[in-house]
Amino acid sequence: MRVLVVVASKHGSTVGIGEAIADVLRSRGIEAGVFRAGAAPPPARFGAVVLGSAVYTGHWMPEATDWAELHADALRARPVWMFSSGPVGDPPLPAGDAAVDLGDLPGRLRALDHRVFPGRLERHRLGFVERALMTAVHAAEGDFRDWPAVDAWAQGIADELARVHGYAEET
Ligand SMILES: Cc1cc2nc3c(=O)[nH]c(=O)nc-3n(C[C@H](O)[C@H](O)[C@H](O)COP(=O)(O)O)c2cc1C
Numbered sequence: 283m284r285v286l287v288v289v290a291s292k293h294g295s296t297v298g299i300g301e302a303i304a305d306v307l308r309s310r311g312i313e314a315g316v317f318r319a320g321a322a323p324p325p326a327r328f329g330a331v332v333l334g335s336a337v338y339t340g341h342w343m344p345e346a347t348d349w350a351e352l353h354a355d356a357l358r359a360r361p362v363w364m365f366s367s368g369p370v371g372d373p374p375l376p377a378g379d380a381a382v383d384l385g386d387l388p389g390r391l392r393a394l395d396h397r398v399f400p401g402r403l404e405r406h407r408l409g410f411v412e413r414a415l416m417t418a419v420h421a422a423e424g425d426f427r428d429w430p431a432v433d434a435w436a437q438g439i440a441d442e443l444a445r446v447h448g449y450a451e452e453t
Contacts, residue, residue: 284312285313285315285328285329285331285443286317286322286323286332287303287304287314287316287317288317288331289318289319289334289346291336292338293336293407295402296334296336296367299365300332303334303432303435303439306436306440319335319343320345325356330363330439331360331361331363333346333364333391335347336366337366337382337398337401338368340381340383350387357391361394362394363394364395365397366399368398368400368401369401370400370402370422370423371421374400384396402426402427403421403424405423
């Protein structure tokens with residue numbers, strides 16, 4: 283079983299979440315490759331897909347939705363998990379599913395789950411306009427990525443692949 287992990291990220295923090303998910307899958311004997319959505323291969327040679335994006339002004343980055351639309355038929359034919367990374371602060375805001383509007387994409391891809399994870403917002407990584415926007419909305423600064431939550435979610439994916447999709451761990 284090979285799992286394709288596709289991420290869209292502007293400032294790198296969502297790539298880190300994708301890498302952490304792939305690390306968990308590999309620790310369970312599952313091959314996993316992480317690709318940026320703009321350079322990701324088609325799903326054809328992979329048994330399952332994890333697709334995630336950073337959230338900007340309430341939406342996924344276009345490269346993630348473009349990749350999903352382009353490969354929608356292939357994605358519907360295999361298990362797909364989706365995640366978003368965005369909310370910042372303690373507690374992370376916006377809370378829960380209010381962080382992102384994915385429209386009917388999860389339904390159309392028949393995604394098994396969509397999870398919102400907290401993100402990272404560090405002023406020195408932002409451009410001038412982004413910094414001004416963050417100041418205007420009083421956004422909290424820092425790295426709020428929740429590694430135990432990411433780890434647990436990825437373990438759940440490995441469990442599901444083993445249980446439902448007949449994948450046997452080699453450990
Ligand atoms: C201009 C701007 C707009 C943002 N809008 C949202 C938003 O609508 N919802 C949200 O949850 N996070 C929002 N964020 C926070 C980012 O999603 C968060 O910083 C994320 O971790 C960035 O991921 P990246 O480093 O992979 O690009 C915004 C950040 C910036 C700079």
